[in-house]
Amino acid sequence: xxxxxxxxxxxxxxxxxxxxxxxxxxxxxxxxxxxxxxxxxxxxxxxxxxxxxxxxxxxxxxxxxxxxxxxxxxxxxxxxxxxxxxxxxxxxxxxxxxxxxxxxxxxxxxxxxxxxxxxxxxxxxxxxxxxxxxxxxxxxxxxxxxxxxxxxxxxxxxxxxxxxxxxxxxxxxxxxx
Amino acid sequence: xxxxxxxxxxxxxxxxxxxxxxxxxxxxxxxxxxxxxxxxxxxxxxxxxxxxxxxxxxxxxxxxxxxxxxxxxxxxxxxxxxxxxxxxxxxxxxxxxxxxxxxxxxxxxxxxxxxxxxxxxxxxxxxxxxxxxxxxxxxxxxxxxx
Numbered sequence: 001x002x003x004x005x006x007x008x009x010x011x012x013x014x015x016x017x018x019x020x021x022x023x024x025x026x027x028x029x030x031x032x033x034x035x036x037x038x039x040x041x042x043x044x045x046x047x048x049x050x051x052x053x054x055x056x057x058x059x060x061x062x063x064x065x066x067x068x069x070x071x072x073x074x075x076x077x078x079x080x081x082x083x084x085x086x087x088x089x090x091x092x093x094x095x096x097x098x099x100x101x102x103x104x105x106x107x108x109x110x111x112x113x114x115x116x117x118x119x120x121x122x123x124x125x126x127x128x129x130x131x132x133x134x135x136x137x138x139x140x141x142x143x144x145x146x147x148x149x150x151x152x153x154x155x156x157x158x159x160x161x162x163x164x165x166x167x168x169x170x171x172x173x174x175x176x177x
Numbered sequence: 178x179x180x181x182x183x184x185x186x187x188x189x190x191x192x193x194x195x196x197x198x199x200x201x202x203x204x205x206x207x208x209x210x211x212x213x214x215x216x217x218x219x220x221x222x223x224x225x226x227x228x229x230x231x232x233x234x235x236x237x238x239x240x241x242x243x244x245x246x247x248x249x250x251x252x253x254x255x256x257x258x259x260x261x262x263x264x265x266x267x268x269x270x271x272x273x274x275x276x277x278x279x280x281x282x283x284x285x286x287x288x289x290x291x292x293x294x295x296x297x298x299x300x301x302x303x304x305x306x307x308x309x310x311x312x313x314x315x316x317x318x319x320x321x322x323x
Contacts, residue, residue, distance in 0.1 A: 017180065017278040024275050030264065031280070031288070038287055099263060103291045122287075129284045136279045 017132070018140035025144055025151070026088040028133055029079045032158075035129055036079070037097055039122040040072035041104035046115045060172060061115055068119060068165070075126075075158050082154055085146035116173050123165035130159035180278060182249035183208060184218045185227060188236055189246035190304040198235030207304075250299035252285040253277050254309050259288045261312055269314075270307050 019025050043065045080093065134155050137148065144151065187207040191199035205215035219236050222228040227242035238246055256276055260269040280288075295301055295311045302309055306316045 019279065020275075024272075027264075027266075027272060027276065028279060031259075031276075031284075034263065034291070035284065035287055038290065096263065100291055121283075125283050125287045128281050132279055132281055132284075 017136045018142075019133070019136045020140055020142045022086045022145055023088055025137070026083050026086045028136075029083050029086075032126075032129060032133070033076050033079045033083075033093065034096055034100065035126055036072040036076045037100040038104075039126060040069045040076075041100050042118060042122060043068040043072070045104045046118065064119060064169070064172065065115070068122070071161060071165070075161070078154055078158065082146060082151055087145045116169055116176075120166065120169045120173065123162050123169060127159060127162035127166060130155050130162060134159065181218065181222060181225075181227075182245060182252075183278065184215070184222060185238065185242055185246035186249040186253065188219075188222075188228060188238055189243065189250065190302075192237060194304055198231060198237045200235045201230075204236065247299055248282055250302055252280065252282050254298050254302055255285040255289045255292065255294065256280055257308055258292045258294055258312060261314055262292050263288075 019028065047062065047065045047069075134152055137152055137155070184204065187204050188199045191203045191207060195203070201215050201219060202212055204219070205212045208215065219228060219230055222236075222242065223230050226239060227245060228236050228238050230236045253273060257269050257273045260266040260272055260276075266272055295309075297311070298309065301311045305318050307318075308314075308316050
């Protein structure tokens with residue numbers, strides 16, 4: 001396992017950001033699903049935490065949170081479709097969803113740093129995740145049981161929507177300064 | 178986490194275990210890379226002001242290097258705990274190693290919001306077990322392959 005053994009085998013192991021197997025890819029896509037669930041749960045919790053008066057007064061934020069929740073659900077579906085094409089054991093999506101909901105159900109409104117700031121962090125985190133994942137898949141020459149280009153295309157689509165989300169939130173924040 | 182962070186984490190842990198500068202060979206063993214690869218990356222860390230290498234003694238992290246190493250170790254702890262507590266992954270140590278180079282610190286912070294991590298993290302990390310001591314699982318030190 002260690003380097004000396006690697007040298008004895010004539011191979012120089014090096015570390016790198018790459019995805020080498022169906023299992024690793026499935027696990028990363030699963031983490032993407034959890035991140036999307038976190039985004040949805042935070043957006044939903046934020047919306048509930050807004051006072052009734054604020055909700056009616058601030059259509060823009062209401063629309064933003066509603067759109068974020070819908071987009072996350074759509075992203076989850078696209079990630080689930082990719083995982084279904086991989087030769088790995090099924091993963092318990094429902095249990096994870098329940099866990100994330102339970103976690104955020106306990107979060108008090110004051111635990112959040114502000115609706116817009118939190119949404120910006122959500123979008124930026126998801127963007128960073130998809131960006132790193134695309135780079136790691138591109139760095140690998142492993143064969144997956146789903147078409148590599150299809151996986152990358154789907155992930156690029158998700159990354160673009162997260163980038164658009166960052167711009168949307170940033171614009172609203174700048175208008176309100 | 179990028180590759181440089183994996184090295185910083187390894188140097189930090191070896192320094193802690195040995196209470197001395199980390200021997201390059203020990204760092205290479207921990208990361209399962211060749212000593213030549215380790216030397217090359219340690220040189221890069223030195224040029225970025227994150228580590229200092231003294232011939233025949235080994236490598237030590239600078240203050241900036243220690244901060245980054247502890248952040249990297251925390252990210253690793255989050256990944257391990259997330260795999261165990263949320264996804265119920267049995268081979269979490271093996272999978273955490275595969276994932277750490279792809280999971281950025283900001284992403285780990287989001288995952289951290291749905292796990293119960295102890296305040297002592299990352300000091301809870303046990304390099305012998307290659308895992309957090311606070312994890313609710315039975316662990317034995319990993320044996321190097323023959």
